[in-house]
Amino acid sequence: MNHAELLRLLMPAPYDLDGDRLAAELDAEARVLDAAQAQAGILLTESDPRTTAALLPDWERVTGLPDTCLGAGQSFAERRDQVVQRITAQGGGTPAYFVQLAARMGYAITVTEFEVHTCEDYCEAPLLDEVWRLAWQVTSALDTIRDFTAEDDADTPLRVWGNERLECGLSRYAPAHGTLIFAYQ
Secondary structure (H helix, E strand, O other), rough: HHHHHHHHHHHOOOOOOOOHHHHHHHHHHHHHHHHHHHHHHHHHHHHHOOOOOOOOOHHHHHHHOOOOOOOOOOOOHHHHHHHHHHHHHOOOHHHHOOOOOOOOOOOOOOEEEEOOOOOOOOOOOOOOHHHHHHHHHHHOOOEEEEOOOOOOOOOOEEEEOOOOOHHHHHHHHHHOOEEEEEEOO
């Protein structure tokens, strides 16, 4: 915005239009308005957890992060994704939900549910009793590796590996009445 645009907004009155004082005053006001508009744009960006940068620590505090399961070594993008996940999570008890949850943490898994053995099953079917109906198995790679990216900050290790984050994260959301088993290939 410049002083000519602000001059058009003034009420019709006899102004000293040739004087530099009015132009200087309007230029100063225009700079203040431009700065306020720029800050408003930044605030809109920061108010959305998908695009926040400077307010990420505040978003984390509000959503109960950082998560003890995720520990150290999270990239900036992973931290922001965790905030978005906490806000938008719907929850669920299906295998698809847990596959998706693991994928958000950077793991590829499969989920196996067990069925109780009955007399109508084939002879080769596993002999499982009622307890197994509430058990489910998560199968993942033996060691999942996440490398440092350009979006990471200086405190992020160059490489993080292991499955502790997976076990902690899935155990937190696992149904309380079930038994979660982890298997690695």
